[in-house]
Amino acid sequence: MKDESALGVALNTISRKKKIATTIRVCDNCETPLIWTFAFPYCERFCLNCGAKGGMLGTGDDVPITKELRFKKRLVDAIWKVIYGKKGLLPTGQFGRSGCKKDNGSCGNHQDHLTSSEKEWNEIAIKYLKQVQGLFNDRICG
Numbered sequence: 001m002k003d004e005s006a007l008g009v010a011l012n013t014i015s016r017k018k019k020i021a022t023t024i025r026v027c028d029n030c031e032t033p034l035i036w037t038f039a040f041p042y043c044e045r046f047c048l049n050c051g052a053k054g055g056m057l058g059t060g061d062d063v064p065i066t067k068e069l070r071f072k073k074r075l076v077d078a079i080w081k082v083i084y085g086k087k088g089l090l091p092t093g094q095f096g097r098s099g100c101k102k103d104n105g106s107c108g109n110h111q112d113h114l115t116s117s118e119k120e121w122n123e124i125a126i127k128y129l130k131q132v133q134g135l136f137n138d139r140i141c142g
Contacts, residue, residue: 023062032136033073034060049136089125
């Protein structure tokens with residue numbers, strides 16, 4: 001076997017394909033893929049299905065990923081992107097939004113100076129967040 005040059009080793013290292021995840025973090029209660037978010041104080045993980053919240057350590061279980069779980073994660077992320085988007089659910093507690101013009105770009109508590117438009121969008125987002133809870137339960141309606 002021929003020794004590879006330093007350049008060859010470096011090129012092989014940076015050209016490797018992205019590692020595909022083999023596990024996914026799911027909710028302890030309902031096994032729905034969890035969302036990583038800063039919407040709730042001290043609760044970086046959130047379950048869109050049952051509303052469970054928890055910190056970054058110890059919340060949820062890492063399980064082997066399946067095609068169904070990967071698909072469900074894409075659905076959960078798409079719904080969350082709309083609900084927590086620019087015009088949607090606002091972070092609660094002492095966490096603000098970056099780019100806030102009222103506090104020179106970094107607000108301490110954005111809730112203290114919401115515009116009427118932000119309040120309306122937040123109320124709509126909360127309404128739909130409640131409506132999607134239970135969406136991923138494995139029951140058949142009919």
